[in-house]
Amino acid sequence: MPISADRFETIDDGNDGPSPGTNAYKILSFLAQHADQAFTQSEIAERTAVKSGSVGPTLVRLRERGRVEHRGTYWRVSDHVLSLDAAANHAAAVAASREEEPFEYDDWQEHAVDPRKQRD
Template identity: 45%
Template sequence: MPISIDRFEDEPDGVLELEAGTQPYTVLSFLAENDAQAFTQGEIHEATDIPRGSVGVVLSRLEDRGLVRHRGRYWTIAEDDRLAAVAAQHGASSASTTDDYYGDSAE
């Protein structure tokens, strides 16, 4: 989707744009949800259903943007203020699927 030239010229470089449903969004959401752990590319593939050959490319691009970090074979989410929106968005969508709309009165 094209953007206006004004937006192109004026938007700060630090803005994090991730569309829900994309591979980078899926990887970041998974890592944000599991921020106390680090995972291999194979484990990320298994957890997200992203093709095994794409996981490494996605992780490398996210690392270039400072959004993930790795040590050896293991990858985890980076400590970046821009990621708060991803975590909040993921938390909100998870909460909406697990809310008990009937409360205790439905028992």
């Protein structure tokens, strides 16, 4: 059954990352916390309490989405995920620091460009 274009736009396609509580979330969170190491599937199963039969398929899906890397029998969080996390943390820190700075309207107005005085 077709859906409207508006409804289509509201569908969550999952690009924001795995939902909390899912196997993918547990595995990705674990690997991100241990970003300086790589683990086998059995080590991941032991440390995340994800059933060993679910770890492999979950890792494959995460690899297809570029969230983990695989070499030999070892898996680790991808550099891409780490760089996104670092960028998000930096943006949050900048935003938080700006919230503490007082806003001086008079200073801003002094440097503002009057659109009536602009020429093409």
